[in-house]
Amino acid sequence: MSLGPQFTGWFGELKTIVAQKLFLPSADYVDLNNVTIRTHRGTTQIDHVIISRYGVFVVETKNMSGWIFGSEDDPFWTKINKGNKLRFKNPLHQNEGHIRALSNLARIQPESMHSVVVFRGDCSLKTQLPPNVLASGYITYVKNKRQVFFTEAEVARIVEAIKAGMLPKTRATHLKHVDHLKQRFESTTTCARCGSPLVLRTARSGSNAGKQFFGCSRFPSCRYARNVE
Ligand SMILES: [Zn+2]
Known part of the structure; x- marks a missing residue:
């Protein structure tokens, strides 16, 4: 018996939520999810922003099952699942845009920001990828970053700046974002x-x-x- 994509997707989601609640102490890490912010070109949506003294982690999640092929510089990566091939944008490049937008919004030095790409679902990475692309061990990766960038006060300032700048999590915000994206990416x-x-x-x-x-x-x-x- 194989699990449908919906089930593995949901299970992947649940595993990540549980892991985050259990292992990232909320006193040290503030986790904002589904952050939509304005950019000069429309809006951008970020799956997770984790703010800590150890920097700001910008997390792009991909819910996929199958084999993943890609490289750091390749503009597109490929997923193969049961003979079906899917091309998708290099998530590292996508996340560079998120980092830039967040850096502008909350006045954060890009050097203190960490890009993290997390694959959920039943998938395996088939090619050599940088250490910030993960199919498991995401929390460990975050916790192992111990270089201190911010004071407690700076962490609080960044959290407030992001909260103040993010669009409310409404369906209208989501639809507007999708519409902006459609216009931009159709060009x-x-x-x-x-x-x-x-x-x-x-x-x-x-x-x-x-x-x-x-x-x-x-x-x-x-x-x-x-x-x-
Ligand atoms: Zn360009």
């Missing part, structure tokens, strides 16, 4: 991340070698890429 002429022109390129390496995509003309300082329909 084949303008970079959805930085607004520079897009250019047609061909992937030279990785699982998508030979395939064409639209990439930002500011590459490598902006790594935005999108599919050619």
